[in-house]
Amino acid sequence: MSIRRETPGGQPPLEGALAERGLVVKVESRAGLAVLIADAATVARLGDVELRRTALALAREHGFSHVAIELRSDTGGLPRIDAPVSRD
Amino acid sequence: MSLTAADRERSLVDWLRARRRVAIGFSGGVDSAYLAVVARRALGVDDVLAVIGRSASYPAEQWATAREVAAGFDVTVVELDTDELNDPRYAANPSNRCYFCKTELWSRLVPLAQARGFATTIDGTNADDLSDYRPGAQAAREHGVESPLAELGFTKVDIRERSHALGIPTWSQPSSPCLSSRIPYGTSVTPQRLGQVEQAERALRALGITDDLRVRYHDDLARIELRAEALTYWLAPERFDELRDAVTAAGFARVALDLRGFRSGSLNVLHGVTTA
Secondary structure, three states, rough: OEEOOOOOOOOHHHHHHHHHOOOOEEEEEEEEEEEEEOOOOHHHOOOOOOHHHHHHHHHHHOOOOOOEEOOOOOOOOOOOOHOOOOOO | OOOHHHHHHHHHHHHHHHHHOOEOOOOOOOOHHHHHHHHHHHOOOHHEEEEEOOOOOOOHHHHHHHHHHHHHOOOOOOEEOOOOOHOOHHHHOOOOOHHHHHHHHHHHHHHHHHHHHEEEEEEEOOOOHHHHHOOHHHHHHHHHEEEEHHOOOOOOHHHHHHHHOOOOOOHHHHOOHHHHHHHOOOOOOOOOHHHHHHHHHHHHHOOOOOOEEEEEEEEEEEEEEHHHHHHHHHOHHHHHHHHHHHHOOOOEEEEEEEOOOOOOOOOHHHHHOOOO
């Protein structure tokens, strides 16, 4: 299975669209599945039905049939995927 | 005038009596449990044989339910081992994987039934199943297996209603397809992966989840699907840790919760086999 950020460098389209709605996450793309990676507070915010619907609709607009939020053990900071994709 | 579930059941009894003796592919799921009980009541104990095919893709809990139903309703049971994982066409996990599994099942079950004097073999396919992507149905047809519930128009709702009326404990049981359905097409099916999924789902059930539940395998990541109405409850900070810990204990490095919730055939949608 290929796993990638949505686009190399810059803010991927779905991440940007979600951020515009106040949902700050990283998006890991696995074919049609978008895995959202966020801190614990953001995970908890997705308990709101309307926010989930918004996330699902935006993901669908960006070509994802499935969206899941990662349940992480570390509640602080964002994961390694947040690191720059390439370095000099 | 549309038929009620009770009307359909009367037709089913007539259908069964016309065959006199039937062997049933019996998983202990909602459909085959209902079929076995109605057949037992219509034909008597000597003329019904429920056959359980056991393999690594068949959940242990499902087997226990099958035995419980059979014991509770005095249905004669025979078990046979199937080994679909030993078929490389199945293990490679193509989108028609179910065809190879059912071919393995029926190629063993039908001769076993015939050797015991059961000329008719039936399964629990229902009318709703006919609109879904079910490559296993072709294998059933090729082996002469009949599907009276589908033929007589029973929906899942009908079957649950009549199961409740007959006191069959599976009436409210979630649908329970084989464990391989949790593994995306193209990702090989192995006993180790099936074991991981089964262990993770068992751990989640132990948290009190009784509704529809799937743990979908995505290599290092497990994607949990729960009933949509349950998502708000489980996304509370004090609770999602429980989900994660239950699933990581089964050997998954990462755990994610699907934001849409459970959907039957979810991986068919992901791979474009069916639409959402």
